[in-house]
Amino acid sequence: MHLSSGWKPFCDNRPSIAQNLQGGVVIKEEIWIEKYRPEALDDIVGQDEIIKRLKSYVKTRNLPHLLFSGPPGVGKTAAAIAIVKEIFGDSWRNNFIELNASDERGIDIIRHKVKDFARMAPLGEADFKVIFLDEADALTNDAQSALRRTMERYSATTRFILSCNYSSKIIEPIQSRCAVYRFKPLSPQAVSKRIKYIAENENLIVTDGGMAAIEYVAGGDMRKAINALQAAALMGDKVDEETIYQITATAKPEEIRVLIRTALSGKFADARSLLDDLLLSKGLSGDDVVIQIHRAMLGMDLPEREKVKLIDRIGEIDFRLTEGANERIQLEALLANFALAGSVSTDAEGK
Numbered sequence: 001m002h003l004s005s006g007w008k009p010f011c012d013n014r015p016s017i018a019q020n021l022q023g024g025v026v027i028k029e030e031i032w033i034e035k036y037r038p039e040a041l042d043d044i045v046g047q048d049e050i051i052k053r054l055k056s057y058v059k060t061r062n063l064p065h066l067l068f069s070g071p072p073g074v075g076k077t078a079a080a081i082a083i084v085k086e087i088f089g090d091s092w093r094n095n096f097i098e099l100n101a102s103d104e105r106g107i108d109i110i111r112h113k114v115k116d117f118a119r120m121a122p123l124g125e126a127d128f129k130v131i132f133l134d135e136a137d138a139l140t141n142d143a144q145s146a147l148r149r150t151m152e153r154y155s156a157t158t159r160f161i162l163s164c165n166y167s168s169k170i171i172e173p174i175q176s177r178c179a180v181y182r183f184k185p186l187s188p189q190a191v192s193k194r195i196k197y198i199a200e201n202e203n204l205i206v207t208d209g210g211m212a213a214i215e216y217v218a219g220g221d222m223r224k225a226i227n228a229l230q231a232a233a234l235m236g237d238k239v240d241e242e243t244i245y246q247i248t249a250t251a252k253p254e255e256i257r258v259l260i261r262t263a264l265s266g267k268f269a270d271a272r273s274l275l276d277d278l279l280l281s282k283g284l285s286g287d288d289v290v291i292q293i294h295r296a297m298l299g300m301d302l303p304e305r306e307k308v309k310l311i312d313r314i315g316e317i318d319f320r321l322t323e324g325a326n327e328r329i330q331l332e333a334l335l336a337n338f339a340l341a342g343s344v345s346t347d348a349e350g351k
Contacts, residue, residue: 032230033223036198038078041086045222046190047075050181054079058086063130065151065160067175069167070183073221076163079183080132083161088126095122095129110139110146118154129158137164144171151177185220195225204233209241217248219295249283256289256296263338264302271335279328286327290318293334306341313337 038044041051041058057063063083068076085092097117114131122129133139139147148171151160160178164170167180192211199206206214210232218225231247232239245252255278263271278284284292294314297307317334321327 032198032202033226036194036201036226038075038082039085041079041082044075044078044082045194046186047079047183050079050183053181054083058083061087061127063087063128063159065155065178066162067136067167067170067178067180068161068163068183069165069170069180071165071185071220073218073223073225074183074186075222076183077132077134080134080161080163084130084132091124091126094124095126096132097129098132098134100134110143110150114147115150118150118158122157128156130161131158132161132163134163135165136162137166137169141171144174148173148177186218186222187220188215191215191218191220191222191225194222195229198226198229199239202233204229204237204239206239207241210239210244213241213244213250213252214239216253217244217250249288251278251282251284251289251292253292253296256292257300259335260293260296260300260338263335264341266339268336268339271339272332275331275335279331286321286331287318289331290314290321290334294318310338310341 041054044051066080068080070076081098084096088095099113114133117129117131120129133147136144147160151174162170162174162178167175167182192215195206195211195214198204206229214225214228217228228244228248229239232243235243235247241252244250255274259271259274259278262274275289278289279286294311297311297314300307302310313334317330320330
């Protein structure tokens with residue numbers, strides 16, 4: 001089968017994830033999180049203060065060791081690659097290596113791969129090379145200690161950019177050698193801005209309800225937002241609230257609030273029936289339900305003392321699920337606890 005002459009190569013030569021047959025011609029669908037990955041610092045949304053400071057490094061064409069920490073999908077990797085591109089220009093690949101520490105996290109990766117690249121002289125007119133270690137918090141303590149020595153020894157010709165979810169898992173000697181930038185979860189406005197841009201480029205109509213659903217599902221993670229948009233786009237050109245919640249297997253916030261209110265009113269059997277609908281009809285996992293109950297609980301109008309007790313109970317159930325307890329029993333125990341708490345508060349008011 002031959003490709004049509006109108007077929008376009010993908011940016012960055014990245015592989016596709018899907019192939020659709022239309023009229024006997026193979027049309028490859030690109031992953032949007034790669035297609036719309038920020039190419040420059042100005043393309044990164046929601047991290048204005050950090051981007052402002054990173055631009056000052058581009059102006060001086062100098063770079064200290066950097067440590068980016070924060071939750072997934074907020075622009076850490078994009079910022080690392082963008083700053084290298086802006087400093088080195090078209091020849092950025094010659095003096096840049098990207099390693100994922102979660103794949104190779106032992107001391108050997110530091111002693112061989114990292115050290116071999118660090119000891120090489122920069123190519124062209126560049127003053128230094130850049131080594132980007134993604135998910136650096138997955139490195140063992142021995143590997144981090146070896147990395148500290150390498151950072152010291154080759155600091156004249158090599159700069160390190162480390163990216164991690166939790167900076168507390170990076171040993172103190174490495175943190176003290178880096179300028180630390182803490183990326184925050186993206187605001188709904190930042191997510192909305194990028195989603196509108198992508199929707200416009202892909203000729204999609206996103207309703208107000210659909211946008212609110214994407215912001216809720218994303219929870220500050222741009223990758224989640226873009227993936228939800230792409231999955232919804234396969235259902236049609238109009239992206240609405242129903243589609244987003246359906247394809248992401250997420251309950252509507254209102255459904256979770258109704259579940260909580262029903263349990264708190266003492267109607268355990270009705271609450272259990274609503275839980276059945278979430279687990280069996282909508283396909284949510286126990287972890288999903290607990291996370292959504294926690295999010296909904298924080299925004300509900302409940303007495304402060306009662307809310308504290310219930311959130312403490314949610315934390316206990318979450319821990320048990322993490323340890324491998326039966327999710328159905330634990331979720332029903334949570335609802336039972338809500339029902340008991342609700343009846344106690346009602347009795348107190350009656351007295």
